[in-house]
Amino acid sequence: MEREIVGKFVELYGGEVSGVDKFFAPGRVNLIGEHIDYNGGYVFPCALDFGTYAAARKRDDGKVRFATLNFDLRVEIDIEDIRYRKEDDWTNYPKGVIKEFIDMGHEVGGFDILYYGNIPNGSGLSSSASLEVLTAVVVNELFDCKEDMVEMVKMSQRAENQFVGVNCGIMDQFASGMGKLNHAILLDCETLDYEYAPLKLDGYKIVIGNTKKRRGLADSKYNERRSECQYALECIQKELDIKNLCEMDVETFDKYKHLIDKDVPRDRAKHAVEENVRVKEAVEALNEGDIITFGKLMNASHESLRDLYEVTGVELDTMVEEARKIEGTIGSRMTGAGFGGCTVSIVKEDSVDEFIRVVGKNYEDRIGLVPEFYVANVGDGAGRIK
CATH class of the missing domain: 3.30.230.10 (Ribosomal Protein S5; domain 2)
Structure with a gap:
């Protein structure tokens, strides 16, 4: 090149x-x-x-x-x-x-x-x-x-x-x-x-899956999520002196979450607090060379983005579901703003060809879009x- x-x-x-x-x-x-x-x-x-x-x-x-x-x-x-x-x-x-x-x-x-x-x-x-x-x-x-x-x-x-x-x-x-x-x-x-x-990926590869779904909803939903989080923060600030939701650990959030008087903003805040904890745990896992725990945290991240933050959509959820059916996949999640775009998966090196072939076919059969996959190295x- x-x-x-x-x-x-x-x-x-x-x-x-x-x-x-x-x-x-x-x-x-x-x-x-x-x-x-x-x-x-x-x-x-x-x-x-x-x-x-x-x-x-x-x-x-x-x-x-x-x-x-x-x-x-x-x-x-x-x-x-x-x-x-x-x-x-x-x-x-x-x-x-x-x-x-x-x-x-x-x-x-x-x-x-x-x-x-x-x-x-x-x-x-x-x-x-x-x-x-x-x-x-x-x-x-x-x-x-x-x-x-x-x-x-x-x-x-x-x-x-x-x-x-x-x-x-x-x-x-x-x-x-x-x-x-x-x-x-x-x-x-x-x-x-x-x-x-x-990021010691000995025997594993990062595989990025492009759903080919245009992210038309991402901008409007992004602003909506921000305002829901702001509402949750303002509710908690009535009793707790914090500037951001992620200043709380899970225990603190559980103690004060009753202040958030609406279910949806409470769910958004729960995702923010728990996701921040997951990031710290992910770094600890990598520092210890524990790629399996890192993969489990990726999975939990996607589930939270799907259930609590509601930014995934059928295309991303389907690609993640199909990715996790491959035996060599240790973790798979959406990445980015959501409502389309890409997934990121950690896959055993000798399972990558099967991953691309099987996930690609099953995703196309279920969604009707032809995905693309990129095997990425960390540069x-x-x-x-x-």
């Missing part, structure tokens, strides 16, 4: 291969810790070994030329005039990142860039964050801006929030930028405190390719 993208770059923009720099930023998957980042809880993502590549070279003028091997659209802008334009489509993400550097006082000149992403579109594996973090690394390297990775992660999130207008959290950009080979990241999204946990964060 690295050689191919440089060859295509020279075909497109001319010049010599020797003057072209190569970069990569991964996609991510969240292994456990769903719908609790906005409740003061932890997430536990890892970077994947597929993502977005770029070849880039500085120019002598103030022009930036964008192209990708994924789509036909090419865009040229002037570095002095970076604006959001709907017709510029995917290039608004990198444009927003470039503007972040300029707004911070960095002297950024013109450059040519060619992208290629092998994250499936609409899979929920974070293609936009990968594109943003990748662009930040490119600009930082080409123009010697000397920003550290955590700052570039924040800049990438701001670009998506403020320039593109998508109100995403920081997990996706953080995992893409700060990923570490064979490790997952325990991240507090509020403080950005983090630690790495070894490093974004950077220049030497």
